[in-house]
Amino acid sequence: MLPPLQDYPENLRLLFDANNAEGANFRHNIRNYNSAFAFASFGANIRPPPGRGPYCFRLQGQTYHYASNLHVNDPEERRYGQLYIIETNKAIHNRVNAPENANCLVSVFQKINEALINNPYAAAYHNMRDIEQEQERAAIENVSPRQVTMHFIPGPDRRTYNNPSGNEIAAIFVGDDGAPPVHRDIIVYPIGQQRERIAYISCHLDPMVYPLLFPNVESGWHIQMAHVAQRQTRVRTKVTMQEFYSYRLAIRDGFSALHRAGKLLQQYIVDAYVKVERCRLNFIQNNQAQLRVALYSGLMDHLGRQNEHQEAGVPVILPSTFTGSPRNMQQAYQDAMAIVCKFGKPDIFLTYRPDLVARVYNMHLKELMIDIKDRHIFGVPVAHIYVIEFQKCGLPHCHLLVML
Template identity: 30%
Template sequence: MRGRYNCVKDFKEGIETIRYQLPQPKTCHFCNARLFHRETSSMCCKDGKISFPNIPICPEFMELICEQTPRGRHFRQYIRFYNNMFAFTSMGVHVDESVASNSRGIYTFRAQGAIYHRIGSLLPHTPLSVRHLQLYIYDTDLEIQRRMSQSVEAHEDIVRLIQRILDMHNPFVEKFRQLSRSPNLHQCKLLIKEQPLNQPQYCLPNASQVAAIIVGGEEAGHLSGREILVQTFGGNLINVQDTAGFYDPLQYPILFPFGTYGWDINTRDANRNKVSCRDYYAYIFQIRDDALSMIWLGGRLSQQYVVDNYVKIETHKLRWFEHNQDSIRADLYQGLQDAFNEGESDTVSIFISAPTFSSYI
């Protein structure tokens, strides 16, 4: 058995120790991001080439999350639960509970494998299976009771406050409430739209832009690969594409109470240049002294959001490699050319993979 050695038993106070202190953070003179030791402005805004407006914050949520009261501490501890209670989509992820539930040390959100956002039908199969989007539409008179029944930890005053804030500000909620009042609800479908191409990034979406109600046999028209047509009834969940701008606000209503769009495949900066997924989140994840952000005040929910979008960034990198094998001459990397040169004719025996650059980690 390996023995244990106490490395500090011979420590003497008289021994001189060397103290290291990192330099004070600097401020990017392009976007005002706080830059720590050895960070440069190319990381936050690509030396001023990228610029986005600050994500608007809700004063009511800001006050609640900053409260130094039992209610505020409870909300911060269970913020992921409250967000999930009001989320329009469900999140498929394998969370490493050995880290997340560890009572020692700080809370850590660690996911294993892929992350999926899924959306269900407008109406449930049974009254007892109402969840997520359906809570905004089906039997709204009992909405509070149904949300409270999800956990004994829920505080009714907090649930009512979140409901009131989202009813007041969120365009998705406005459209879903409108649908719930439709006399032909059982004949309706809901089209969740992409962000308009000509809309500036700083413009908040309104209810007519985020979704449309389709009644009866009315045609939805041509749908892009990222728009979603939610059926009235249906057993299958629909995957929300991570290239759609509504991917973030549908899953994180507490972080984006105004329905602010996240990154999508057509996101452009102030100069109308396309911005990659990595560059977009590298910009909005920065700490700026002149701008408050719910992303950095959300605690455990912010950890989930950062991990979720880091997985999105890595997925886009791998997707690029998958679809650009000809550009990187992948046949030379995986030995396919060598197999043909050696006269290998059995294509089944040739293993074909999708290699990446050696610099990809």
């Protein structure tokens, strides 16, 4: 169990509930507003499905999250954390005049800015700028200036009920010997250095990329996140990334900005799914010996012949437990053929595709299977096979075979 999210700022909550032009514009362009106030970028190959169906956030490939440097060569191109070290009016001007924000309202930008003005990440960028200015003044006094970098502190959230301060999430490092602190998560450079890519396991990732969902800077998942005593076992004591996001996405009583975020909620879910899959793939890649992939009958010989004319590399074998992997698909196919060989051809071919969201559809599908298996609406079944597919617009449907 995670600590509950803190009370959502009232002026932001009004934008979710308002039935006026500001509220409608905020909800329709919520991804643009979130990106304008984010401290880190969200990069992906976004490929919306064709057609005129409901909005569906779809991407291909990996996602990338970067923390920007403190400065940029062209002041008009300031983005992300760079906007938090300049005057408020100038920052709003930059956000409004960005081409991607052409449909956004100045008044909405002002209200969001008021809600996020005390954000500790903004305070951290301010602290870095203040120390940088001290070094600039020292240079005027003929004192050799030293490089200033900001290092975000990794690890668990050190607070429970209070907002963290800028000093609690980041440390400013001043030095010209290039020796950073031992414990660091993200580095922000003044200018000229390559942007720092944020690791998908960083606890800073969610509050930096989604400031409108987590304005109180609730920590994201991290590898040291422990289960509560009631959930711990001898083998498992830590919360997995999938468990963390499942808990965050669970529907509870009361106001939830996450579930009211519309298009931004879809982006958050897809981003979380990609991170969970990346975490699983990383585990498989680093534990090939424990998974005993070398013992798969005939597989390594086949790969050896297949790779004779390919570039050198280290093959990674996905086990059948990884959904969608070749071995998983082959295993499912062989199981289906074995069932047909034993019980004969199917008597019923049923396609079930209600126009519902996936969560409600899953509940209806479970009820349908109870009708077939327990209530015997078609007769007494001896076996069944089904597969769930997703249409181009993201809606699920089921193909079901029943043997009576």
